[in-house]
Amino acid sequence: MQITERTEETIPIISINGDIDLENSPKLRDFLKTKASQKTPRLLLDFAGVNYIDSSGLATLIEYFQSVQGSGGKLALASLSPRVKNVFEIVRLEQIFSLYPDIPAALAALKT
Amino acid sequence: MLFAYAQLSLRAFAALFAPLFGGKRWRLSALFTQMVNIGVASMPTVAMANFLLGIVLAIQGAGQFQKLGATDLVASLVAFSILREIGPLITAVIVIGRSGSSITAELGTMKVAEEIEALNVMGIDPVKFLVVPRLLAMIIMMPVLTVLGEGVGLFAGWLISVTSLHLNPIFYVTNSIAAVEQKDLFTGLLKALVFGGVVGTVGCFYGIQVEGGAEGVGKATTKSVVTSLTSMLAADALLTTLIYFT
Amino acid sequence: MSETNDDYILEVRNLCRKFGSRKILTDVSFKLKRGEILIIMGGSGCGKSTLLRHIIGSLKPDSGEIFIGGQEITKLDDRGMAKVRKRFGMLFQTGALFNSLTVGDNVALPILESSDVSSSIAELVVKLKLELVGLTGFEHLKPAEISGGMKKRVGLARALALDPELLFCDEPTAGLDPVMTSVIDTLTVDLTKKLGLSAVVVTHDMTSAFRIGTQMIMLFEGRVIAQGTPEEIRNNPDPILRQFINGDADGPIPLKLSKDDYLKRLMQVE
Ligand SMILES: Nc1ncnc2c1ncn2[C@@H]1O[C@H](COP(=O)(O)OP(=O)(O)OP(=O)(O)O)[C@@H](O)[C@H]1O
Numbered sequence A: 001m002q003i004t005e006r007t008e009e010t011i012p013i014i015s016i017n018g019d020i021d022l023e024n025s026p027k028l029r030d031f032l033k034t035k036a037s038q039k040t041p042r043l044l045l046d047f048a049g050v051n052y053i054d055s056s057g058l059a060t061l062i063e064y065f066q067s068v069q070g071s072g073g074k075l076a077l078a079s080l081s082p083r084v085k086n087v088f089e090i091v092r093l094e095q096i097f098s099l100y101p102d103i104p105a106a107l108a109a110l111k112t
Numbered sequence B: 001m002l003f004a005y006a007q008l009s010l011r012a013f014a015a016l017f018a019p020l021f022g023g024k025r026w027r028l029s030a031l032f033t034q035m036v037n038i039g040v041a042s043m044p045t046v047a048m049a050n051f052l053l054g055i056v057l058a059i060q061g062a063g064q065f066q067k068l069g070a071t072d073l074v075a076s077l078v079a080f081s082i083l084r085e086i087g088p089l090i091t092a093v094i095v096i097g098r099s100g101s102s103i104t105a106e107l108g109t110m111k112v113a114e115e116i117e118a119l120n121v122m123g124i125d126p127v128k129f130l131v132v133p134r135l136l137a138m139i140i141m142m143p144v145l146t147v148l149g150e151g152v153g154l155f156a157g158w159l160i161s162v163t164s165l166h167l168n169p170i171f172y173v174t175n176s177i178a179a180v181e182q183k184d185l186f187t188g189l190l191k192a193l194v195f196g197g198v199v200g201t202v203g204c205f206y207g208i209q210v211e212g213g214a215e216g217v218g219k220a221t222t223k224s225v226v227t228s229l230t231s232m233l234a235a236d237a238l239l240t241t242l243i244y245f246t
Numbered sequence C: 001m002s003e004t005n006d007d008y009i010l011e012v013r014n015l016c017r018k019f020g021s022r023k024i025l026t027d028v029s030f031k032l033k034r035g036e037i038l039i040i041m042g043g044s045g046c047g048k049s050t051l052l053r054h055i056i057g058s059l060k061p062d063s064g065e066i067f068i069g070g071q072e073i074t075k076l077d078d079r080g081m082a083k084v085r086k087r088f089g090m091l092f093q094t095g096a097l098f099n100s101l102t103v104g105d106n107v108a109l110p111i112l113e114s115s116d117v118s119s120s121i122a123e124l125v126v127k128l129k130l131e132l133v134g135l136t137g138f139e140h141l142k143p144a145e146i147s148g149g150m151k152k153r154v155g156l157a158r159a160l161a162l163d164p165e166l167l168f169c170d171e172p173t174a175g176l177d178p179v180m181t182s183v184i185d186t187l188t189v190d191l192t193k194k195l196g197l198s199a200v201v202v203t204h205d206m207t208s209a210f211r212i213g214t215q216m217i218m219l220f221e222g223r224v225i226a227q228g229t230p231e232e233i234r235n236n237p238d239p240i241l242r243q244f245i246n247g248d249a250d251g252p253i254p255l256k257l258s259k260d261d262y263l264k265r266l267m268q269v270e
């Protein structure tokens, strides 16, 4: 799994490449923890390169969400494959996380 | 049977020492729980047994030595036998009855309830998960309990000698100290260490191989206690012989 | 590796097993495609749990082969088997929960033992899984403090803890009320449809079997006497199968033993 970061219109876009599984989710967790401690107000996670996410990956996202919720931080997820989206839906997380079909849509939503 | 026991013991000790060579670390919380189960809970019984035996030793020794007019020797008899033999032995007997049996019963119940199979299926090694914490706790707590027991036993010997046999309290202590060597103390502790290993492996072995429901658990527990006692005595005889000739 | 087609997550070939001189499984063969649910039916004591035990590698067959994801497992050593086991989850007939651990710790155990994830992540995963089986909020109870049906569901949550590709369930809905049965059935179907999970489910509950199964096999005295899609099974004229599905007391399933031999045996002097 690789994590790359770029900024577009002041919003950091994190592209994840590879599987988010038990082995890799600690890496994502460390990354998101630094983001949370820097009080990043808005964050866009680009899932285009993610084929698979397991429960530990979901838990990692939930933990980040919990930690920025208090300070009004916003999180958007973009370009989820149907299968990855299903993983969110099975545990009804699509109701909590904002899932967008692509990056422009997610950016637009984050800016409002 | 013996082969299976040897196999389990080897695997258990290999897993036990693995953390020293960069393996996954011990499960400290499980170890702590077992140390409390095995050790702390046995303390009162161990103390009482050693106390009573300290009294018995002193009185019987006094009976014999009085004929020789050498009651002073009571101190060295008590010190010597408690440190070398009685302390480790009686402590082990009590730990076998209390904790060796409960290890077998607990693991046996887990076996019967398919818990051990479930561990295997989850890819968790029951030897690492269940046997190692119990064995390690045994190996640590047996010497600890033995030292405690010996202390109480020595105190009991002193108490009865001073109060009932009219020996000089200070003289008794200096006599005791003069009588024992460091070797005596270490002999006892070495025995306790070995007993811990024997009782731990035997208890786990009989637990893990239980078949056939609650009845099987009962039978295995009995066998475990009997085997632990005989193996412990055999180890005692062996060690005593080895130490005597070295 | 073998010629097993990659579409099949599980294949059992000519499995035979005796306990002593009693034949428990005879020449059992079947295949399971990825993303499908295979139902194993059969009377009490016909060998269903024993069959599952062979597939999960707890028992070794006398002869025959078992392929999981194309890999033959009956001759694997402990280490090889441990690797294969990472890919599947198992719900035992009795639940097989660890009585000394809380419900939450039971579900967390496979996660914490098989990876380096932190305990706070494991805790969140536990919450997700318990919600799936309708047991949110029961984390802190011990197995002894919950009902039989709840234990089954905790067992299922634990089997799902590591997001397996292949799920084995030994009577997942035995002891559950009709509503909970339906919840578990829907969950099983959702997992297969949405996540591509494959499942082998042993069940006596014909409603639930026909509701979730995509393939079914019927075991009788350790043999497969019928297999096919639910449709094929429904239309199969085999009298034993018919009797089993309809739950008739009369039929070829040998209760007849009790009619003829029972009195004779009873009166026999040993
Ligand atoms: N370890 C064993 N040793 C000897 N016989 C066994 C053993 N395990 C199971 N059996 C026998 O194998 C047969 C099949 O048992 P199994 O548990 O597989 O039945 P089942 O189909 O799962 O029944 P149920 O629906 O009641 O759970 C039974 O007759 C049982 O007595």
Ligand SMILES: [Mg+2]
Pocket: C048, C049, C050, C093, C170
């Ligand atoms: Mg069964």
